Amino acid sequence: MHISGVRTRGRSFSSRRLFIRISQYILVVCVALTINFTLPRLAPGDPLNYILGDEANSLNAEQRQQIYRELGLDRSVLQQYGDYLLGTLTFDLGDSIRFGRPVSEILVERLPWTVLMIGPAIILSALLGIVLGALAAWKRGKAGDASLLTGMIILESMPSFWIGMLLIAVFAVNLGWFPSFGAVPFTGTEGGLAYFVEVARRLVLPVTTITLATIGSNFLLTRASMLNTLGEDYVQMAEAKGLSERAVLFQHALRNALLPVYTNVTLSLGALVSGAVTVETVFAYPGVGRLLYESVLARDYPLLQGVFLLITIGVIAANVLADLTYPLLDPRARSGTRSEVS
Known part of the structure; x- marks a missing residue:
């Protein structure tokens, strides 16, 4: 009877927790959309100066008003905000001022390149950081641990752009092993083995840069977590049973x-x-990150909002993924009944 009551309270706690988390995510999305709409309009400068260059200075008031009308910038802020929310729900993010194409179309083109670069970097950074962090904790206090710890702290303190420039100077300029920029060759047709090999070659330096820039945090977190875990009773019991160090x-x-x-x-x-x-x-x-940089320089409001929206979705999706999968890894997180049972 007592166990049944505990299970019921556990399910009730999980339902409340899920409802609270969903409410929080909805609130975060609303705030993010509002900030996303507001920030580009606070940036200094006139979008027409970038679109038309020096010709913008020769426009009269009527011509300027006509262009603003075509871009939807002549409407009130509230009307623009309403159009923005409606467009977001339908994934109609408007047309880019700089490129003259739908923002959603540009994002769909650029996103795969960013995923292609970040995906391998995350996997390499996680695997290397976890393995090296575990080994350093196991050999704590020894020369190998001290060397790894020093090296990872140095990497963690380096900005990613500096690491990238260093890799370009060594492996692209001096040694000539890899191209220094771009994602695809300028010549040749798309597809075929040679094309994909060249794309892979151009990925090496960016992927290495992100891996080196992020491996430090994974290493330090793994090492600290392992040092706490190695003092647990079940680990000492496993050692007492005569299991191998690897096991x-x-x-x-x-x-x-x-x-x-x-x-x-x-x-x-x-x-x-x-x-x-x-x-x-x-x-x-040519990924989403560079697109963000280009849209800031161009004062391209629709494109800026589209990139920010994509980043917001990515961050929220990552949080949702962590919330949904963490209880699968740690059964103690599935309910709030641990203290009640004990």
Whole structure:
């Protein structure tokens, strides 16, 4: 009877928690959409000066008003906000001022390049950071641990654009092993083995840059979590049973130490899209990050709003993914009954 009551309270807690989280996400989306609409309009400068260049100075008031009308900038802020919300719901984000094409079409073109760059970088950073962090914690206090810890702290303190410029100077300019910019070759037809090999070559330096820029946090978090886990009774029991170091480290200690690292990696998925701005700019890589940089320079309001919206969706989706999958990894997070049962 007592167990049944605990289960009922556990389900009730989970339902309340889910409702609260959904309400929070809805509120975050509303706030993000409002900020997304407001920020570009606070930027200094006139979009017409970028669109027409010096010709904008020769326009009379009537001509300027006509162009503003075509762009929808002559309407009140509230009307523009209403149009923006309606367009967001229908994924009609308007036309880019700079490119003269639908914003959604441009985002669909650029997003795969960013995913292609960030995906391998996240996987490499997570795997290397976790393995090296676990080994450093296992050999804590020794020369290998001190060397890794020092190196990772140095990497963590380096800005990503500086790492990228260093890699370009060494591997592109001096050694000539990899191209220094771009995502695809300027000549040749799309498709075919040679094309994909060239695309892969151009990915090496950007992926390495993001990997080196993010591996430090995964290493430090894994090492700290492992140091706490290695002192647990079940780890000492596994050692007392005579299990090999490898079995104790990877089958017992690391499994439980990975929970905070998993959360960190999951939440970084959305943040890396915006964090790729500097890397994509350094390598002239045609992803969403460079698109954001270009839209800021161009005062391209519709494109800026579209990129910000995409980044917001990425961050929120990463949080939702972490919320949904974390209880699968840690059964204690599935309900709030742990303290009641104990």
